[in-house]
Amino acid sequence: MSPAATSPAKADLSRARILDAAAALFRERGYSAVSLRDIAAGADMKAGSVYYHFASKEEIVLEVLNIGIAAVHDQVLQTVAALPEDTPADRLLRAGMLAHLRTLFEFNDYSSANVRIYHHVPEEVRRANATERRRYERLWDQLLQRPQVREALRPELDLKLLRLLLIGSLNATLDWF
Amino acid sequence: MSPAATSPAKADLSRARILDAAAALFRERGYSAVSLRDIAAGADMKAGSVYYHFASKEEIVLEVLNIGIAAVHDQVLQTVAALPEDTPADRLLRAGMLAHLRTLFEFNDYSSANVRIYHHVPEEVRRANATERRRYERLWDQLLQRPQVREALRPELDLKLLRLLLIGSLNATLDWF
DNA sequence: TAAACTGTCGAACGTTTGTTAGATTAATTC
DNA sequence: GAATTAATCTAACAAACGTTCGACAGTTTA
Numbered sequence A, B: 001m002s003p004a005a006t007s008p009a010k011a012d013l014s015r016a017r018i019l020d021a022a023a024a025l026f027r028e029r030g031y032s033a034v035s036l037r038d039i040a041a042g043a044d045m046k047a048g049s050v051y052y053h054f055a056s057k058e059e060i061v062l063e064v065l066n067i068g069i070a071a072v073h074d075q076v077l078q079t080v081a082a083l084p085e086d087t088p089a090d091r092l093l094r095a096g097m098l099a100h101l102r103t104l105f106e107f108n109d110y111s112s113a114n115v116r117i118y119h120h121v122p123e124e125v126r127r128a129n130a131t132e133r134r135r136y137e138r139l140w141d142q143l144l145q146r147p148q149v150r151e152a153l154r155p156e157l158d159l160k161l162l163r164l165l166l167i168g169s170l171n172a173t174l175d176w177f
Numbered sequence C: 001t002a003a004a005c006t007g008t009c010g011a012a013c014g015t016t017t018g019t020t021a022g023a024t025t026a027a028t029t030c
Numbered sequence D: 001g002a003a004t005t006a007a008t009c010t011a012a013c014a015a016a017c018g019t020t021c022g023a024c025a026g027t028t029t030a
Helices: A009-029 A036-042 A047-053 A055-080 A089-106 A108-120 A122-146 A147-152 A159-176 B008-029 B036-043 B047-053 B057-081 B089-106 B108-120 B123-144 B147-154 B159-176
Strands: none
Touching: A009 A036, A009 A047, A009 A055, A009 A147, A036 A047, A036 A055, A036 A089, A055 A089, A055 A122, A089 A108, A089 A122, A089 A147, A089 A159, A108 A122, A108 B108, A122 A147, A122 A159, A147 B159, A159 B159, B008 B036, B008 B047, B008 B057, B008 B108, B036 B047, B047 B108, B057 B108, B057 B123, B089 B108, B089 B123, B089 B147, B089 B159, B108 B123, B108 B159, B123 B147, B123 B159
16 A cells, blocks of 8 residues: 555544544633643643644644634535525525534534634634635625525615624524533 | 721722723633733732732632623613513513613623633633523513513514523624624 | 654643732721 | 721742653654
8 A cells, every 4th residue: 555645644633633622622611721731631642742733722723713614614605505596595595504503513613612712812813713714704795795685685784794693693502502 | 987988998999990800801811811910910909919809710700700790681671671561572672682782882891701701711600600690591581471572473482592592692793893 | 674754752941820928018996 | 106907019839831852662764
C-alpha cells in the first residue's frame, strides 16, 4: 500500500480528536473555562502533545468556530440547492430553517459551540471567524432576495433585519434543552 | 443626622460598584475570562477588598444573575399590571415583550450578562439562580394562560414551548448589536 | 541495519488565578 | 480625645494556566 496514503492518517486522526474534544468542552463550559489539559485529556493525550498539531489555544478555537459555521452553511446550501429555483417562498424558507436546525442539533458540538462561545472568544479570533460568518449570512440574504420570497413579504420589510431575527431565533432554540 | 441612616451607605455603595463592574465585565468577556482583579479595578479598589463585601467570585456572579432576572421580571410585571385584566391578547403580549426588550437594552449589563453567561457559569451557581429564573417563567406562563390569549392562539399550541420561543427570540436580539 | 522522520511524553517556565490574613487608614462612638 | 468599628490595602499562598523544549519510542525511508 502506498505510504503517502496511509501515514498521514495518524496525525489527522489526532488532530480530529483534539478538535472534537475542544468543541464538546467549549460548548458546555465556555472558552476560558476549558484548559489545554482538559482538551488534551479529552483527546487521550498530554497537554504538550497538542502543540504538535496546533500553535495555540486560539488556533484551536478558531478552527472549531470555522468548522461550526461551515457545517451549517453546507447543509443549508445543499438543502436549498436540491429544490427548484422557483420553489414557493414558504417551502424554501422552511427547508433552509430546518437544515440549519438539524445541523445545530445533530452535528451538535461544533455548530452549537459557535453559537455559545462566539461572543466571549478573544477579539482576534472573532475577527478571523467573521469571514466564514459573513459567507453564511450572504447565503441567507440571497435566499431572502429571491423574487418569490420578496413577493411573499411586506415590501417595506428590512431583509437584513429579518435575516438576523431568523438566524437568531433558530439559534435560541439551543436553550430549549 | 441619625448615624444609622448615613453610615450604611459607604459599604452599600462599594458593593454596588463591585456588582456594576462585574456585570459589565461578565457581559462582554464571559465569566471565566474576568478575574477578581479585573472586577476590583472596575470598582476602584484592590482585589483583597472585594472579599469584605463578598465571600467568593461565585457569590458575585450569582447576585449579578439574580439581579438581571429580577429586573426583567419587575419591568414586565409592572407593565402588564398597569393594563386592564381583559386587555386584548395582542396588546398584552406586545407590552410584555417590549418591557422585556427595554430592560435588556436599558438596564443593560445585569440582564444581558445573564443571557450571555448563564450557560457557562458553575453548575452550583446555575442551580441557585434557577429559582429566580422560574419565577420569571411563571409570570409569562400566567400571561399566556389568560382567556383572551388562549382564544387568540391555536388551541393545540404548547404554551410552555411558545414561552420558550418567545423569550428565546427576545434574548436573541442581543446579537443584533 | 542505519538514518531520518513522526508523534507523544514529562518536566519545567513564568504568569495569573481565587483566596487569605495582618497591617493600616478612615469613620464612628463614647 | 481615646477607643472601637468599618473599610481598604499590601503581600503572600498554593494551584492552575498557556506554552516550550529536550528526550524518546515507533515507523518509514535508504
